[in-house]
Amino acid sequence: MVKTLVFGQIREDVIEENTLGVLNKLTEISGISEIIVALFGHQIKDEWITELGKHGASRVVSVKAPELEVYLSRPYVKAMLEVIEKTEPMLVIAAGTVYGEDLIPRLAVHHGVSCAQRINDISIVGDELHFHTPVRDDQAMKVNRIEGAIKFATSRAGAFFVNENPDGGSPNVESFDVTFSEEDMLVKHIEIKKAERTVNLKDAKIIVAGGRGVGGKEQFQIIRELAEILGGEIGATRACTDVHWIEETYEIGQTGQSVSPDIYIAAGISGAPQHVSGIKAKTLIAINTDEGAAIFNFADYGIVGDLHVILPILKQKLQG
Amino acid sequence: MKIIVFIEQIVSTQVKLQGVDYFDSTRVSEDDLVINPSSKNALEGALKLKDQLGAEVTAVCVRGLKPNKALREAIAMGCTDAIEIADENIYTDDPLLLAKVYVEALGKIGEFDLVFLGVEEQSTGSYAIGAMLSEKLGLPSVLYAEELEVIDSGYKVGHVLEGGRKIVAMPSKGVISCSDSQYFTPRYTSMRGILTAKRAEIPKWTAADLGLSSSVVGKEATSLIEVSFSNIVLEKESYIIKEGEPEEKVENLLAKLKEDEVKLGA
Ligand SMILES: Cc1cc2nc3c(=O)[nH]c(=O)nc-3n(C[C@H](O)[C@H](O)[C@H](O)COP(=O)(O)OP(=O)(O)OC[C@H]3O[C@@H](n4cnc5c(N)ncnc54)[C@H](O)[C@@H]3O)c2cc1C
Ligand SMILES: Nc1ncnc2c1ncn2[C@@H]1O[C@H](COP(=O)(O)O)[C@@H](O)[C@H]1O
DSSP, X not given: OEEEEEEEOEETTEEOHHHHHHHHHHHHOTTEEEEEEEEEEXXXXXXXXXXXXXXXXXXXXXXXXXXXXXXXXXXXXXXHHHHHHHHOOSEXXXXXXXXXXHHHHHHHHHTTOOOEEEESEEEEETTEEEEXXXXXXXXXXXXXXXXXXXXXXXXXXXOSOOOSSOOOXXXXXXXXXXXXXXGGGSSEEEEEEEOOOOSOOTTOSEEEEEOGGGOSTGGGHHHHHHHHHHTOEXXXXXXXXXTTSSOGGGBBSTTSBOBOOSEXXXXXXXXXXXXXXXXXOSEEEEEEXXXXXXXXXHOSEEEESOHHHHHHHHHXXXXX | OEEEEEEEEEEOTTSOOSSGGGGSGGGSOGGGEEEOHHHHHHHHHHHHHHHHXXXXXXXXXXXXXXXXXXXXXXXXXXXXXXXXXXXXXXXXXXXXXXXXXXXXHHHHHOOXXXXXXXXXXXXXXXXXXXXXXXXXXXXXXXXXXXXXXXXXXXXXXEEEETTEEEEEEEESSEEEEXXXXXXXXXXXXXXXXXXXXXXXOOOEXXXXXXXXXXXXXXXXXXXXXXXXXXXXXXXXXXXXXXXXOHHHHHHHHHHHHHHTTOOOOO
């Protein structure tokens, strides 16, 4: 029976989605005996605890401190190591967000072991935990086990579904204090620059998305025009929003918006896992000059070619 | 000021698997061996500081079939010098063991200010090395950096965050992992750099030179045990159009979409 400790992440004042996905996955595995969630922060809200309980947590352990208001490696590692000591889990897991991927390997180092990274499945074989990680642009699957009393893992962003109708109960709650020194706060938080979300792409039926291959701010015009003709929205990769070719609101992926359109046209996009993890499209059409681009592994249809040649022709043909 | 950049060499992910035995080194050509893309972002981060503050930049490569090739490219991009660490007794598929090698390499190098790494190794999707290294060194770190600014107390670093970007300040000695952002967009090699690289003497260190043995950093030491490795067979069939004039390609696509009753447009 596997006692499991989950790093409870909060994003925009609610439990972060991928964390709920991890909880859902854990509740589906029969060999997982107890799901404990660690919560950290300047304050711990009752509704978070209720939500975690609904999604399968039987116990919530919280540490409240001003130093834990925003994630910083040192104080979070310190707090999490203490929770591990108190709860003695066999598996410590975090959703593969930026924070989750920062935290888990550090905890593993303190326990002298390595960690499983970006898993999209866990299985229990005999009394061994097996961690499944897709590698080489999802061409191959590596299954690992970890030696040692405690195993550490992160999930891949977007890998696990959130249970829409969770029916868990209310968890046992305990809290304790951790003290921090100046040494723990050498990296200092300045600010979070939140991307402005002016357009909600969640319900868009058609998305025409551009990547670095688009080549510039003006060149994005063809993406806009095609989206307009199709009655759809535009989308972009972080590579494009980072250089301000297009407004941040259009970023799709792990750190951008999650979308589930009927049709997603990906033009000049290489297909990085962080981008693709945000797309659940019925049909994905890719246009890329590079035949070897990973996006073609995910595409239903594709054209190997220059988007600046292909898209104008497509536009013209669609206009009749 | 001294900056160490740890880079990795991978078999380009554009080389598609033809059965898992493609790793057989005889089937991989020299052109297929590339610097891991985000390692190049790390090189750029270090070289920007070299331009700005006159730092000395040393590239170190532990992983890959021909690390020497990657290191010559790093010098051609502008690194001051390079060190190759190659040894059959080092198992490079476990980030914890790599971190152990990096710690000893830094020890042998001596004084340093910053360590730069890429955010992830693209071939295996491994991101843990930066976090593990900084934890082992007990140094402050910022991972997933997207921009960097020199300030009095050290650096102001912006890093990737779900829903935006986070800005933090870190002291002048520490570890930074660099992502594929505008700031870290890698420069090309220069003609002069290529000539320098040709002549460069790149020392080669073994595990023993670092006081390490296979019982510490070899496959026998790993806690991450591979149970299986298999090709993923894609369930969905893709219809990828490679041949023809652009116009024909588009017509081909539209005809196929029609045949499959996929409606483009509202
Ligand atoms: C923690 C973390 C989170 C991240 N989150 C996200 C996220 O949420 N969303 C996101 O998008 N990214 C995210 N990223 C960045 C991600 O890893 C990739 O760097 C990014 O998605 C790459 O964008 P791209 O495909 O546009 O660019 P590239 O990878 O540079 O690809 C450009 C593609 O365009 C093709 N091309 C070039 N010219 C043409 C042409 N004329 N016609 C057709 N094709 C052409 C090229 O062949 C290439 O395949 C994240 C990164 C990290 C580290
Ligand atoms: N079956 C295998 N599974 C995973 N990695 C392998 C396998 N065979 C060889 N390798 C390693 O992968 C390296 C090259 O892969 P990469 O650079 O990650 O694309 C080789 O140098 C080997 O060390």
